[in-house]
Amino acid sequence: MDEVSTDIRLRGLSPQELRKIDSVLPYTRFDAGRLHAYGTPADALWSGGHPAIVFFPQRAVENYRDIRRAFARHFGSSMSVHFALKSCYVPSVLRALRAAGAGVEVMSPFEWRLARRHGFAPDSVVANAVRRDESSREDLLGSGAGLIGIDGREELDALCATARRLGVRPDVTIRISAFATGTFFGGNSKLGTPVEDAAELVEAALRSPDVGTVGVHGHQLRKCVDPEQFGAFAGILGDLATDVSTDRRPVGIINLGGGLESRSVLERTGVTCDDFADAARDGLRRTRPGLRLVLEPGRHLVSDAAIAFTRILGTKHTAGTRWAITEIGTNVLAPFSDRAYPPVPLRWEEDGSWHTYHVSDGIAVPEVLCLNAPLPDSVLASGLALLDCGAYTTTYSELWGCDLPDLAVFEEGAVRRVFGPEERARMLASLYGDADAGPDIDPDADAGPDRRAGG
Ligand SMILES: *Cc1c(COP(=O)(O)O)cnc(C)c1O
DSSP states (O other): OTTTTTSTTTBOOOHHHHHTHHHHSTTEEEETTEEEETTEEHHHHOOSSSOEEEEOHHHHHHHHHHHHHHHHHHHTTSEEEEEEGGGOOOHHHHHHHHHTTOEEEEOSHHHHHHHHHTTOOGGGEEEOOSOOOHHHHHHHHHHTOSEEEEOSHHHHHHHHHHHHHHTOOOOEEEEEEOOOSHHHHSTTOSSSEEHHHHHHHHHHHHHOTTOSSEEEEOOOOSOBOOHHHHHHHHHHHHHHHHHHOOSSSOOOEEEOOOOBOOHHHHHHTTOOHHHHHHHHHHHTTTSOTTOEEEEOOSHHHHGGGEEEEEOEEEEEEETTEEEEEESSOTTTSOOBTTBOOOEEESBOOSSSOEEEEEEEESSSSOOOSEEEEEEETTHHHHOEEESOOSSSSTTTOOSSSSOOOEEEEEETTEEEEEEOHHHHHHHHHHHHOOGGGOSOOOTTTTOOSOOOSOO
């Protein structure tokens, strides 16, 4: 464990960072010794009871405006930012991003319906998928989805046929796999076409009379903290676009995907969106003028737009380590090997005793929430805030092991619970039976006239 714990992204905040928490996450601060978010004390956001994740849609909007501003310095109005929906489905966050002008990126018919339901106009949607069924293609093309991501020759042919039949010419991008290592990123991946084979596919799209503007698309599939790496990635896509473009039919769109770390994590490591925008400009310097740039950030917009609050169940000491065991579970705060959910005390204790804790939940899985977090021992009684809980937490939550937390949103100066005990009980009872109803489940209770699935 110690060999990874030097990575700033896995480690807790230092006492200096904690004391000036607003320098890590500007909407938070300690005021009169109490943690505040957007000027509201933590105890007005969380009762101190059941664990909760509180979303701050305003921060997602601030992050959206920041990445837009940074890239617009180089790409002007010929660029658009589409929030990757799968990172967060919380309606208030979606509404706020849409109202601020963000587009949305969806990766399935389910997400397309969700985006439409929450008011995203069809032309603001980038719709990606590996394959689709015909009704999904018809729905996207018939509704005028803004940009259709195509992954592979079969889907290109199928989409062209649907477009021809409907009499529309959609803008499309061809997904490229830019990394040649491993089965997930490279040649054997389900996602994308290896860059060395991609020219032929992009040229086929450029030749087709059935599509409008043709672009190339890549997604880094990583939590990038290195602008140079991002610039190299942009360069791979840009060079491909330049190589296959002709004067009559140039590649007109580059979609650089998502894959940027949380804004506050990036800024903690000393880089900003401006550095990534500069790197993209450098990587794309050989491309033709008039190119449209598309970005699909998920984590970067919403990761630091939510804070979790949890009680501490207790401690566990082993030789040289102290664990603080949280009530909130890794079934919701999905563990990643390259990032953490840094804990912050709810009260600042200058004089109290401090120790360095590893933080995780109480279930028998070898996951962690954060390593080496210096904390005042008072958190054991009062509970903790955990930062960076907005991306891939509610959407990736697993329905096992630990209770689900409450979910709440902070809007217009007030907190509002959107998922609480009743919603949780109803959802879980339908799946697993009512765990709180006591023993004696009737084994035939779910019998009905037609018990088949898939109706
Ligand atoms: C998941 C995904 C994104 C967003 O990724 P982040 O790492 O959250 O920025 C963007 N584009 C595509 C195609 C994706 O699958």
